Amino acid sequence: MSGDRRVRRTRRMVQEALVALILEKGYEAVTVTDIIARADVGRSTFYSHFTDKQDVLLSNLHDLAFLRPAPAGGEPGRLFAFSLPMLEHVREQERLVRALLGRRGGGPVHAHGERLLAGLVRDELLAAGARASAALDLLVVCVVGAFMGLLRAWVDGETAASPAELDAAFRAAVEPGVRAVLGRL
Amino acid sequence: MSGDRRVRRTRRMVQEALVALILEKGYEAVTVTDIIARADVGRSTFYSHFTDKQDVLLSNLHDLAFLRPAPAGGEPGRLFAFSLPMLEHVREQERLVRALLGRRGGGPVHAHGERLLAGLVRDELLAAGARASAALDLLVVCVVGAFMGLLRAWVDGETAASPAELDAAFRAAVEPGVRAVLGRL
DNA sequence: CTGAATTCCGAACAATGTGTTCGCTTATGA
């Protein structure tokens, strides 16, 4: 590992404290004072590692590597290869993802995820033969919106469905429309 | 109108000040002190009308009446009757909606809109012959996610499309999938 | 027009949170 053990320990304690507090009170309601109390870390120490609350939140993003650029290829005709693997990966990191992406998570991370996913979807549709256009961008927005909505509903406990069921629901909702649009380009 | 003219005036000034400030700095960054300065209203006056910042935000919701329960009926086979009228109504209230529903708007109103829209969509699908089920709820989440995504992208200036184009994109993306699912219930 | 009621003002206040500084202590790795 890199750096001093104390550094790793401190950063980890702070990150975990924030996640725990988000799940208890929601991101907005968490104060830096809360965090350092929970993490049992000095105030000055906190500010020597992070600039503020949001910095801690975003520092967790590196652990959300499941937004990898898709294993390239896969079966040829299959759309949205990212969906099922991503949902399964999320289940494993349930606690972290629920804190970061749920309604209690406050938004910034959700926006981040939306952008990343939009890039993925756009590339995939281009690879499937779509032409870059304003209409394509709107289609991407719809697809991403549907997926993120599903993801949020899941981590917020609004559904007890399994990753496979969520994947199926996602595909059922958007795949026919997407294929129809693709055919027209 | 109801009540004292001073009351109406004060409330209006405060609401407009918040909308203006959101468009400038984003909801999170706006303080009560900012609001009363911009509205030119005494501090105690503010707190005699509103409990806090969010209260002002939500007080604007009554003006967003475009979430009406749909003009009932319409053509029989037509799905998502709410879409185009809603988008057109939004264009007329551009400034207010952009402040409330955009990324800068901070979330609470977005969540509100999602819930209302989910009820609308769910009722419409039930009326179209769907059975209440977990699968239906997931479908509703996807549809609402797609629409809200489109709406958000629009008010955040990510697209210059017209209401008619947005409506078309929405339908193209989700209607085939929805009809396919409906056929299976 | 007048007067009582309502509303507004604004200053002051306690309470909480933020981000920084500094001298001292402790843990780490070479």
Add this chain to the structure above:
DNA sequence: TCATAAGCGAACACATTGTTCGGAATTCAG
């Protein structure tokens, strides 16, 4: 072992919140 890097925590200035209160201004009813 020992120089270095990290942590501690108290104290600080500052910003924001939400409340209180007496006096000034506006409004509406009669």
